[in-house]
Amino acid sequence: MQSLNYxxxxxxxxxxxxxxxxxxxxxxxxxxxxxxAIGTGLFLGSGDVISQAGPIGAIISYFLGGLIAYTVMxxxxxxxxHVPESGSFGEYARRYxxxxxxxxxxxxxxxxxxxxxxTEFTAAALLVQEWFPSTSVWAWTLFFGALVFFxxxxxxxxxxxxxxxxxxxxxxTIICFIGLGLLAIFGFIxxxxxxxxxxxxxxxxxxxxxxxxxxxxxxMLIVNFAFSxxxxxxxAAGEAENPAQTVPKAINAAIWRLLIFxxxxxxVISSLLPFQLAGLSANEVSNSPFVTVFNYIGIxxxxxxxxxxxxxxxxxxxxxxxxxASRMMWSLSAKNQLPKIFSKLTxxxxxxxxxxxxxxxxxxxxxxxxxxxxxxxxxxxxVAAFTMVVVWIAICISQFNFRRQWYKSGKTAxxxxxxxxxxxxxxxxGGLFCLVTCISMVFDPSMQVGxxxxxxxxxxxxxxxxIFYRKKDLVQS
Numbered sequence: 001m002q003s004l005n006y007x008x009x010x011x012x013x014x015x016x017x018x019x020x021x022x023x024x025x026x027x028x029x030x031x032x033x034x035x036x037a038i039g040t041g042l043f044l045g046s047g048d049v050i051s052q053a054g055p056i057g058a059i060i061s062y063f064l065g066g067l068i069a070y071t072v073m074x075x076x077x078x079x080x081x082h083v084p085e086s087g088s089f090g091e092y093a094r095r096y097x098x099x100x101x102x103x104x105x106x107x108x109x110x111x112x113x114x115x116x117x118x119t120e121f122t123a124a125a126l127l128v129q130e131w132f133p134s135t136s137v138w139a140w141t142l143f144f145g146a147l148v149f150f151x152x153x154x155x156x157x158x159x160x161x162x163x164x165x166x167x168x169x170x171x172x173t174i175i176c177f178i179g180l181g182l183l184a185i186f187g188f189i190x191x192x193x194x195x196x197x198x199x200x201x202x203x204x205x206x207x208x209x210x211x212x213x214x215x216x217x218x219x220m221l222i223v224n225f226a227f228s229x230x231x232x233x234x235x236a237a238g239e240a241e242n243p244a245q246t247v248p249k250a251i252n253a254a255i256w257r258l259l260i261f262x263x264x265x266x267x268v269i270s271s272l273l274p275f276q277l278a279g280l281s282a283n284e285v286s287n288s289p290f291v292t293v294f295n296y297i298g299i300x301x302x303x304x305x306x307x308x309x310x311x312x313x314x315x316x317x318x319x320x321x322x323x324x325a326s327r328m329m330w331s332l333s334a335k336n337q338l339p340k341i342f343s344k345l346t347x348x349x350x351x352x353x354x355x356x357x358x359x360x361x362x363x364x365x366x367x368x369x370x371x372x373x374x375x376x377x378x379x380x381x382x383v384a385a386f387t388m389v390v391v392w393i394a395i396c397i398s399q400f401n402f403r404r405q406w407y408k409s410g411k412t413a414x415x416x417x418x419x420x421x422x423x424x425x426x427x428x429x430g431g432l433f434c435l436v437t438c439i440s441m442v443f444d445p446s447m448q449v450g451x452x453x454x455x456x457x458x459x460x461x462x463x464x465x466x467i468f469y470r471k472k473d474l475v476q477s
Contacts (some may be wrong), residue, residue: 030254069224092103244417
């Protein structure tokens, strides 16, 4: 059994050139979490959920997704306050599930972000090229890659500040969208095709569940993936100021804001657009439900505004992704499961080698536009979605086992600086819902290749751990 007492795991204890810097405040953690979760899935993909599940079904689906995310984040909060370190998920799984699982989860989370890193640079470049057709996609891709690399390599503080402002653009857009949408719904501002207030009649115009109940659950993978990124708080906890206070505040603030933003957005879109048209060719910016609603309200340059916001969302996701993945590599090196060079830090406290190597891991995504872009993108998305769900399951199991050990040691929930409520219901409900989502991938043809690739990757992780590191861990313990 691992010690229940907090053991600091900063870089100074592992022979690195300098410790990781605790430079993030609550506002940074909240915006990093919001920035990680609010992405193209909301701006482009929300219409697909509405068209499949119907208006009421989509609202229920996003509400359930928010509750699942909340249960997982409560579990994460308890663990992150008790053991606030970079590479958090792997360390929690190592301590409270098993060292082989900890090793696997760390690599899996690295894969989660690295798999889509290149596609985000390429997608942002393609959107910019629509404004400047004569420019090179590769030039913009390299520019965005260099920018994100610089923000990560310079200092933790600069990364946190950049992510704060990138996320703020998305948050302001959503607040404006919901606010203007509600004004249109209640007839305070004109809306194209409506002389009177539309109100909420669209929500049930074709019945409560026009396609039945099954699509509500079929779309849960999309919805759960929309909430992914909230767990970045756990990764950042190792570089947060006073994590015992900042982490719980950030988790509560982030989840409830996300729930309001996501559900509010779905209500506005569903009330103002026929549900059959909400997801029509929504992979194009011009057909985003956000653009359609803004155009109908009479907002000038709506498409350009949303294109700018989506570019911001992509860069924000890439920025957070590089941060998270590099901390995973640093964590492995700190535990002697990668060469020591990977834990080398700059004088400002950023893992320079881990960041650089992770950038090279983005090359498959960068090549996606040149070789079968749709196939590669869908498979990479499938990989990212599956790995994220597995990480969430591991968080729930880790918290469940941790709390049991905590009680066995004679302590109570009151002795914890932050305790997830309703134990053991919280980790069980969160873990089971994530497991159902995971299983649903098997029956989704577009996700099957990603599912198989992840299973192979997981098996390779376990095999490499038992071959190279199991004996070392047994000797050290």
